[in-house]
Amino acid sequence: xxxxxxxxxxxxxxxxxxxxxxxxxxxxxxxxxxxxxxxxxxxxxxxxxxxxxxxxxxxxxxxxxxxxxxxxxxxxxxxxxxxxxxxxxxxxxxxxxxxxxxxxxxxxxxxxxxxxxxxxxxxxxxxxxxxxxxxxxxxxxxxxxxxxxxxxxxxxxxxxxxxxxxxxxxxxxxxxxxxxxxxxxxxxxxxxxxxxxxxxxxxxxxxxxxxxxxxxxxxxxxxxxxxxxxxxxxxxxxxxxxxxxxxxxxxxxxxxxxxxxxxxxxxxxxxxxxxxxxxxxxxxxxxxxxxxxxxxxxxxxxxxxxxxxxxxxxxxxxxxxxxxxxxxxxxxxxxxxxxxxxxxxxxxxxxxxxxxxxxxxxxxxxxxxxxxxxxxxxxxxxxxxxxxxxxxxxxxxxxxxxxxxxxxxxxxxxxxxxxxxxxxxxxxxxxxxxxxxx
Ligand SMILES: Cc1cc2nc3c(=O)[nH]c(=O)nc-3n(C[C@H](O)[C@H](O)[C@H](O)COP(=O)(O)O)c2cc1C
Numbered sequence: 001x002x003x004x005x006x007x008x009x010x011x012x013x014x015x016x017x018x019x020x021x022x023x024x025x026x027x028x029x030x031x032x033x034x035x036x037x038x039x040x041x042x043x044x045x046x047x048x049x050x051x052x053x054x055x056x057x058x059x060x061x062x063x064x065x066x067x068x069x070x071x072x073x074x075x076x077x078x079x080x081x082x083x084x085x086x087x088x089x090x091x092x093x094x095x096x097x098x099x100x101x102x103x104x105x106x107x108x109x110x111x112x113x114x115x116x117x118x119x120x121x122x123x124x125x126x127x128x129x130x131x132x133x134x135x136x137x138x139x140x141x142x143x144x145x146x147x148x149x150x151x152x153x154x155x156x157x158x159x160x161x162x163x164x165x166x167x168x169x170x171x172x173x174x175x176x177x178x179x180x181x182x183x184x185x186x187x188x189x190x191x192x193x194x195x196x197x198x199x200x201x202x203x204x205x206x207x208x209x210x211x212x213x214x215x216x217x218x219x220x221x222x223x224x225x226x227x228x229x230x231x232x233x234x235x236x237x238x239x240x241x242x243x244x245x246x247x248x249x250x251x252x253x254x255x256x257x258x259x260x261x262x263x264x265x266x267x268x269x270x271x272x273x274x275x276x277x278x279x280x281x282x283x284x285x286x287x288x289x290x291x292x293x294x295x296x297x298x299x300x301x302x303x304x305x306x307x308x309x310x311x312x313x314x315x316x317x318x319x320x321x322x323x324x325x326x327x328x329x330x331x332x333x334x335x336x337x338x339x340x341x342x343x344x345x346x347x348x349x350x351x352x353x354x355x356x357x358x359x360x361x362x363x364x365x366x367x368x369x370x371x372x373x374x375x376x377x378x379x380x381x382x383x384x385x386x387x388x389x390x391x392x393x394x395x396x397x398x399x400x401x402x403x404x405x406x407x408x409x410x411x412x413x414x415x416x417x418x419x420x421x422x423x424x425x426x427x428x429x430x431x432x433x434x435x436x437x438x
Contacts, residue, residue, distance in 0.1 A: 006381030020388025046397035050088030081114035088419030090119035116205035116418035162198030216327020225251020269353035
């Protein structure tokens with residue numbers, strides 16, 4: 001049987017293009033549940049593995065409309081869990097600006113509410129501006145953020161294991177509600193966190209909600225290799241992506257895991273027309289509405305430097321390694337170098353896909369491209385970021401997904417109930433069950 005690709009939707013509520021919200025008929029209210037719920041139901045109709053909501057814990061008036069205001073994502077997942085029943089629901093939570101007990105609890109509750117459909121994108125938080133919102137003088141340096149994330153994840157998993165799977169007995173005859181022998185107190189004392197436990201939530205239906213990550217620095221890949229089950233990446237060239245996936249799998253192997261224990265999903269922003277000409281017209285229409293201030297802010301965040309200080313019509317300057325988002329910075333700089341782009345051209349490119357690969361063409365061309373990347377071993381699937389909502393994503397689901405299904409590259413129906421089922425990931429056993437087996 002041929003391997004199938006995985007598909008996720010990278011949802012920014014109103015779409016990923018900085019000017020998408022200005023298109024005729026496009027949604028412009030990011031805090032209106034009905035519009036987001038409709039897009040998620042479209043993804044479920046398309047049998048997508050999951051929808052994903054990115055997040056940050058800082059903003060400002062110069063932030064792009066796609067990022068300036070948004071729902072707190074875990075709250076949003078709670079609401080979405082009751083209007084959907086098969087699709088996975090994934091959101092970002094930063095390990096630098098939250099407490100592991102609160103996050104373990106919220107994610108466990110969501111996994112129960114959704115009956116096993118939750119994923120957590122673990123990020124260390126890229127913007128230094130977040131520190132001032134959390135009573136901190138400074139944003140911890142890159143290496144320290146990752147050391148915190150390592151410990152944080154171990155604490156959260158330990159809390160999810162507070163109770164064995166069958167700890168809640170609720171025996172009306174004997175009056176025993178919970179079996180105390182099946183409780184495990186974490187008693188964690190580490191460099192960054194002291195957490196006693198147990199958690200006041202029983203073990204999540206999936207054992208652990210699925211762990212996603214998106215860091216692309218060496219330290220980010222090391223963390224992903226040891227703990228992530230899905231890695232989001234932004235890649236613009238097939239050969240770079242093959243090398244990236246192989247490096248990530250080396251890290252997984254080094255951590256004692258199988259090479260295919262981690263799924264690589266690439267961010268792609270498709271702009272689709274019935275003809276190539278129509279697709280290019282949409283790009284031009286979007287381009288004409290771009291606000292240069294917010295698109296420069298997107299580029300500055302992606303490159304990790306204030307780009308307003310450089311000549312717009314000069315070459316993209318060499319920059320020191322980013323301490324914000326090394327992965328995006330590396331990809332954007334390599335695009336600028338390979339295509340000899342000026343800073344203005346790179347800014348306009350980043351406005352379209354916020355650093356993700358932009359794919360312009362007919363449904364067949366888009367499907368051909370995704371198939372080629374998938375068959376080349378560049379990835380296990382794609383995170384689709386529509387430029388605006390709802391039409392372009394509906395076009396992807398109605399016109400590209402059927403081609404992929406016809407070619408045997410994507411499911412026609414869900415075969416399981418949980419996000420782990422969709423992704424083909426095993427449910428982690430409780431450590432006590434493993435100990436019995438040994
Ligand atoms: C598809 C995708 C989604 C991402 N979502 C988020 C997000 O929601 N929040 C965030 O802070 N960073 C997000 N990132 C950025 C990475 O997590 C970023 O690379 C990381 O914060 C910095 O780690 P690095 O220096 O190891 O690359 C995303 C990246 C990709 C490719």
